[in-house]
Amino acid sequence: xxxxxxxxxxxxxxxxxxxxxxxxxxxxxxxxxxxxxxxxxxxxxxxxxxxxxxxxxxxxxxxxxxxxxxxxxxxxxxxxxxxxxxxxxxxxxxxxxxxxxxxxxxxxxxxxxxxxxxxxxxxx
Amino acid sequence: xxxxxxxxxxxxxxxxxxxxxxxxxxxxxxxxxxxxxxxxxxxxxxxxxxxxxxxxxxxxxxxxxxxxxxxxxxxxxxxxxxxxxxxxxxxxxxxxxxxxxxxxxxx
Numbered sequence: 001x002x003x004x005x006x007x008x009x010x011x012x013x014x015x016x017x018x019x020x021x022x023x024x025x026x027x028x029x030x031x032x033x034x035x036x037x038x039x040x041x042x043x044x045x046x047x048x049x050x051x052x053x054x055x056x057x058x059x060x061x062x063x064x065x066x067x068x069x070x071x072x073x074x075x076x077x078x079x080x081x082x083x084x085x086x087x088x089x090x091x092x093x094x095x096x097x098x099x100x101x102x103x104x105x106x107x108x109x110x111x112x113x114x115x116x117x118x119x120x121x122x123x124x
Numbered sequence: 125x126x127x128x129x130x131x132x133x134x135x136x137x138x139x140x141x142x143x144x145x146x147x148x149x150x151x152x153x154x155x156x157x158x159x160x161x162x163x164x165x166x167x168x169x170x171x172x173x174x175x176x177x178x179x180x181x182x183x184x185x186x187x188x189x190x191x192x193x194x195x196x197x198x199x200x201x202x203x204x205x206x207x208x209x210x211x212x213x214x215x216x217x218x219x220x221x222x223x224x225x226x227x228x229x230x231x
Contacts, residue, residue, distance in 0.1 A: 046160075046168065046211060046222040061219045095167055102180065109215035110158045112170035112179060 002027040004096050004115035012090075012122050018083040022096030022115060025077065029054050032106040034099040035072060035079045039092040040117075047092075051099075051109070052079055086122045093117040126150050128212055128223035136231040141202050145226045147195040147212035156216035159188055159197045162209045162225075171210075172197060202228070 008020035022035070029035070037049040050060035052070040060068050064083070072079040083090060097111040127150040137143055147157065155175040160168035170179040172188035175195055185200040199206055207230050212223040 045224050046213075048220050048222070063219075097167075100170055100173060100179065107173055109220045110170060110173045110213075111160075111168075114167035114169070117167050 002033075002098055002113055004098065004113060006094060006096050006115045006118040008094075008118060008120070010119060010121060012086050012120060013124060014087055014122055016086055016122075018081070018086050018090060018094075018120055018122075020081045020094055020096075020118065020120070021078050022080070023078045024098075029072065029074045029077055029079070031101075032099075033101060034106075034108055035070075036097045036099065036111055037070065037081045038095045038097060038111065038114075039090075040095070041089075041092045042119075049081065049083075049094075088122050091120065091122045093119050125219070126153055126214055126217035126221065128214060128221060130210075130212060130223040130226045132226060133224070134227045134229065136229055137202055138231050139202050139204055143199045143202060143228060145197040145199075145210055145228075147190075147197070147223050149193045149195075149214060151217070152192045153214045153216035155191045156214055157188075157190070157195050158213045158215070159186075160211045160213060160222075161206075162211065164208075168211060199228075204230075 003026045005023045034051045036051045067084045069082045095117045097114040100107045100110040100112040129148045131146045157175045159172040162168040176188045209225045211225045
């Protein structure tokens with residue numbers, strides 16, 4: 001069973017860069033999975049940020065595309081997220097997740113499992 | 125971009141009751157819809173994918189139906205652990221997106 005764990009600074013200054021890593025355990029990243037970032041502002045709903053394949057192909061939410069970069073390091077079993085020029089609107093719990101796979105198929109853009117999430121606050 | 129609308133925003137129910145949650149898409153998304161459950165302080169959990177298929181390990185009291193623009197999640201006989209937020213999510217259109225959620229709380 002794949003498990004995911006986010007890590008990174010919990011506080012970022014306005015105009016700075018948010019950087020997070022998601023560590024993947026219990027399974028190989030070298031598969032048909034896609035690796036996803038989703039965020040949730042405090043008390044609000046879920047926003048899909050983007051996805052990356054094990055080979056490094058990326059797709060981003062158009063609303064964030066100009067500020068987001070994702071990368072993957074299969075040898076370290078981890079993938080990462082960078083968001084530049086952050087504002088207070090980027091304050092959120094950031095989740096990493098993988099595409100949902102059964103024993104026979106993987107379903108791109110359905111998400112499970114998820115990491116526990118990490119709160120990133122943008123503030124001076 | 126497809127907009128998902130969920131209703132009602134909040135439901136107050138008692139354990140043992142049957143609940144039906146609604147998700148409506150602004151355009152047809154076929155059956156490319158999922159439902160997630162999120163409890164306070166926890167990550168979401170996939171319940172239903174492709175509108176009507178239960179994810180691995182999800183109890184049979186959870187069922188999904190619908191296609192096109194109108195979808196429902198039904199929970200037969202609410203258990204205490206079912207009181208949570210429920211989100212729908214579509215993957216047919218770009219970008220994939222979530223509905224605003226329905227909160228199911230204890231009456």
